[in-house]
Amino acid sequence: xxxxxxxxxxxxxxxxxxxxxxxxxxxxxxxxxxxxxxxxxxxxxxxxxxxxxxxxxxxxxxxxxxxxxxxxxxxxxxxxxxxxxxxxxxxxxxxxxxxxxxxxxxxxxxxxxxxxxxxxxxxxxxxxxxxxxxxxxxxxxxxxxxxxxxxxxxxxxxxxxxxxxxxxxxxxxxxxxxxxxxxxxxxxxxxxxxxxxxxxxxxxxxxxxxxxxxxxxxxxxxxxxxxxxxxxxxxxxxxxxxxxxxxxxxxxxxxxxxxxxx
Numbered sequence: 001x002x003x004x005x006x007x008x009x010x011x012x013x014x015x016x017x018x019x020x021x022x023x024x025x026x027x028x029x030x031x032x033x034x035x036x037x038x039x040x041x042x043x044x045x046x047x048x049x050x051x052x053x054x055x056x057x058x059x060x061x062x063x064x065x066x067x068x069x070x071x072x073x074x075x076x077x078x079x080x081x082x083x084x085x086x087x088x089x090x091x092x093x094x095x096x097x098x099x100x101x102x103x104x105x106x107x108x109x110x111x112x113x114x115x116x117x118x119x120x121x122x123x124x125x126x127x128x129x130x131x132x133x134x135x136x137x138x139x140x141x142x143x144x145x146x147x148x149x150x151x152x153x154x155x156x157x158x159x160x161x162x163x164x165x166x167x168x169x170x171x172x173x174x175x176x177x178x179x180x181x182x183x184x185x186x187x188x189x190x191x192x193x194x195x196x197x198x199x200x201x202x203x204x205x206x207x208x209x210x211x212x213x214x215x216x217x218x219x220x221x222x223x224x225x226x227x228x229x230x231x232x233x234x235x236x237x238x239x240x241x242x243x244x245x246x247x248x249x250x251x252x253x254x255x256x257x258x259x260x261x262x
Contacts (some may be wrong), residue, residue, distance in 0.1 A: 002127040005189070005200045005233070006102055009125060012197035013078035017057070019195065021084065024121040025059035030149040030254025034228050041147055041222065041258045045069040048115040051139055053103045053132070053148075054122025058085025058096070065094040065118075072096040075109065086181045106139075114139050119148040121254075124201055130212045137216040140261040146218060149256040152225060153206045156190075157182030160240045160247055175259065177239055178250055209257060218259035225252040240255040 027036035036042060046068035052061055055074030065072055072094060078084050082098045089096045099108045101120075103126045117136045136146050160180040180204040184205065191200045213220055227248045236245035243253055 004105075005127050006104075009199055010077045012052055012079040012194065012199050015197050017078055017080035017084055020081075021057045021105055022059045023056075025056070026063035026120060028120075029224075029256050031151075032227055032231050032245065032248035033149075033224065033241055033252065033256065034226055035255045039224060039256070041224075041256065042116065042118075043145055045116065049073070049113060050116045050118070051075075051109065051114045051135065053117065053119040054125060055085055055098065056081050056120075056122065058088040059116070060120050061085065061096060062089060062092055062094065065089070065092070073098075073109070073114070075099040075103070077102045092214075104128045105136065106135040109135075109139055111138050112141055114220055115141060116145050116147070118146070121149055122202075123148045124150040127202070128207065128213065129204060133212045133218070134216045137218060142261055144261045146213075146259045146261065147256065149215050149254055152252045152255045153204060153209075153251055153253060154184065155242070156203050157184045158251060160238070160244075160250070162238055206255075213257065213259050217262050219262055220257065220259045222256075222258040223255075224256040224258075227252050
């Protein structure tokens with residue numbers, strides 16, 4: 001089943017590569033959260049070796065290169081994404097080593113080599129979270145930093161709805177409510193379509209991420225679950241859209257983990 005999901009997602013990402021050119025890339029860490037310029041999660045990258053797991057169009061690797069990273073490595077399941085990343089980085093004057101493989105596959109990547117391993121809004125695509133996080137640990141030097149971001153675990157099961165309040169025979173007001181529309185406990189796979197292309201993800205609990213990090217030999221240094229202040233300060237019309245600002249004013253839409261290899 002997992003291999004079928006990987007192949008399906010690979011085919012879909014090959015088709016969608018152009019639509020996601022430069023989307024959710026450093027300094028952006030996720031949806032509606034403070035960015036890296038504010039959070040400063042990454043260490044000084046001058047002269048460092050970095051690896052991005054799920055490098056997409058290469059924009060985050062370019063960001064690292066602009067901050068002095070000496071060695072750029074990236075892997076991605078989509079060959080189309082890798083072709084785009086290679087072109088972007090080469091045209092920007094940066095050399096890179098890119099690998100067409102899934103996050104679950106640890107072949108080709110140097111062991112105990114990198115100062116920083118990171119994944120910007122990509123880890124959710126793994127079909128084996130424990131294996132992926134163990135791979136990240138194996139790539140890092142002792143004391144190396146691992147940073148990844150993804151949808152907040154609550155996002156898939158919490159929604160907003162507007163309920164009409166009746167007075168007599170007419171609606172006199174509307175009440176906006178936070179409701180559970182899914183199951184947080186069950187870590188199920190689900191499939192949806194993006195521009196006609198099927199994609200499959202798995203729901204995961206917060207504890208699943210933290211326990212996987214601990215089992216792989218990481219010490220968690222920070223967990224960021226915030227909404228950006230600019231969104232909190234502005235008005236937002238009611239919307240139950242998946243990444244709607246109105247929703248972000250009630251709970252964080254994204255989460256970021258920073259851990260260090262012991």
